[in-house]
Amino acid sequence: MFDIENFQQQVISWQQSHGRNQLPWQQSTGELADAAYRVLVSELMLQQTQVATVIPYFQRWLEAFPDINTLASADEDEVMRLWQGLGYYARARNLHKAAKYLAELPEFPASLAELLQVPGVGRYTAGAIMSFAFDQYGPIVDGNVRRLYCRYFAIAGVPHSTALEKQLWQKAHQLTPTSQSRRFSQGLLDLGATVCKARQPLCEQCPLAADCQALLQNRVSDFPNAKAKKAVPSKAGSFLWISQGDAILLQKRPSPGIWGALWCLPQVADDSPLLAGAKLHGEFSHQFTHYKLNAQIWQISAEQYDVNLRQAAPEIWAKPTELAMLGLPAPLKIYLAAKLQP
Ligand code: SF4
Numbered sequence: 336m337f338d339i340e341n342f343q344q345q346v347i348s349w350q351q352s353h354g355r356n357q358l359p360w361q362q363s364t365g366e367l368a369d370a371a372y373r374v375l376v377s378e379l380m381l382q383q384t385q386v387a388t389v390i391p392y393f394q395r396w397l398e399a400f401p402d403i404n405t406l407a408s409a410d411e412d413e414v415m416r417l418w419q420g421l422g423y424y425a426r427a428r429n430l431h432k433a434a435k436y437l438a439e440l441p442e443f444p445a446s447l448a449e450l451l452q453v454p455g456v457g458r459y460t461a462g463a464i465m466s467f468a469f470d471q472y473g474p475i476v477d478g479n480v481r482r483l484y485c486r487y488f489a490i491a492g493v494p495h496s497t498a499l500e501k502q503l504w505q506k507a508h509q510l511t512p513t514s515q516s517r518r519f520s521q522g523l524l525d526l527g528a529t530v531c532k533a534r535q536p537l538c539e540q541c542p543l544a545a546d547c548q549a550l551l552q553n554r555v556s557d558f559p560n561a562k563a564k565k566a567v568p569s570k571a572g573s574f575l576w577i578s579q580g581d582a583i584l585l586q587k588r589p590s591p592g593i594w595g596a597l598w599c600l601p602q603v604a605d606d607s608p609l610l611a612g613a614k615l616h617g618e619f620s621h622q623f624t625h626y627k628l629n630a631q632i633w634q635i636s637a638e639q640y641d642v643n644l645r646q647a648a649p650e651i652w653a654k655p656t657e658l659a660m661l662g663l664p665a666p667l668k669i670y671l672a673a674k675l676q677p
Contacts, residue, residue: 342543342546346519346523346543347518347522349525349542350522354522354525355521358390359373359390360373360374360393361467368443369402370469371443373468374467374468375430376396377389378459379429379455382426386528388421392417392418400414406431407435407437411428411431412598412661414431414662417662418662419662419665424597428590429455432454436453436454437453445471447465447473450464459475462511463475465516466511466517466519467517470516472516473511473516473520474510476503478527479523479524479526479527479531480523481503483526484507486536486547487543489548489558491557492559538550567625567626567627568627569629570627571630572629573607573630574630574631574633575613576633576635577634577635582652582653583600584600584640584653585598585601585651586598586599586600586602586649586650587648588648594664597662597664598651598662598663599667600632609633609639609641616634617632618631618632619670632670655671655675
């Protein structure tokens with residue numbers, strides 16, 4: 336019969352001796368609100384992003400916004416600029432919204448139910464804050480935990496389907512201990528990231544190997560079931576290059592939306608009359624999760640930029656020296672750096 340306590344103990348002991356305990360978001364001042372803020376920031380940054388990539392962003396973020404109140408009162412442009420390059424910008428907007436909400440509360444929420452009321456906080460982040468900040472019962476299922484549970488229990492199912500997610504969250508609720516939750520949850524994440532890896536898991540080093548169903552059945556590579564591969568569609572995008580002296584025109588992107596609240600070259604419909612007679616200035620492409628953007632940049636003069644055809648969005652003339660202060664989409668930043676070289 337499956338022994339829950341034994342499973343918990345194996346994960347906890349392994350974390351103690353082999354896990355990651357020096358990550359910057361694991362070091363706090365000792366204040367609960369500080370610990371919770373660090374976990375909130377790091378967990379949003381870590382969604383879809385590797386730990387090594389997140390660390391310098393996290394450190395810069397904490398320098399600029401050391402606590403909830405500083406972030407809550409920060410200018411949106413500054414928030415987007417510091418997130419620039421991490422991608423999935425909705426996370427930055429959500430974090431900003433969460434800070435504004437939290438700054439109005441007398442203290443940081445400390446229950447799963449209350450945390451789920453915070454804008455942008457889903458059940459994973461709520462569980463992570465409970466575990467990592469408060470060391471209280473906080474079940475979590477992310478990509479690492481999903482893979483580990485699917486293998487350990489030989490759970491089959493369509494990836495990210497409601498049925499599979501329900502099963503995995505049930506496991507998480509049953510298996511998470513009420514004491515040492517911090518070490519247990521961190522142990523699951525560390526095992527998933529460093530031992531039960533997506534490719535070539537190190538089963539010979541795994542503390543759970545003796546009871547791992549996928550390993551016992553010699554079917555480790557069958558779990559988690561593979562996603563059906565879909566062809567990623569491509570979309571064209573037309574952008575305008577309008578300069579005046581050494582300044583170029585940038586427009587703030589609508590939010591929510593792709594690159595929402597970031598500064599970008601004005602985008603127009605591919606059949607816009609503004610493109611009649613425009614000269615091709617350059618091209619770049621960028622891979623989003625659901626499609627690939629093939630951007631074409633068209634040069635027109637400031638006089639050709641017909642006021643009647645403009646979108647109602649904030650615009651600025653930015654000089655090359657000012658670009659570093661603005662939140663720009665990463666591929667545009669690269670494009671501008673190449674084109675504006677002295
Ligand atoms: S034994 Fe292998 S497959 Fe099973 S949980 Fe450990 S690393 Fe993953």
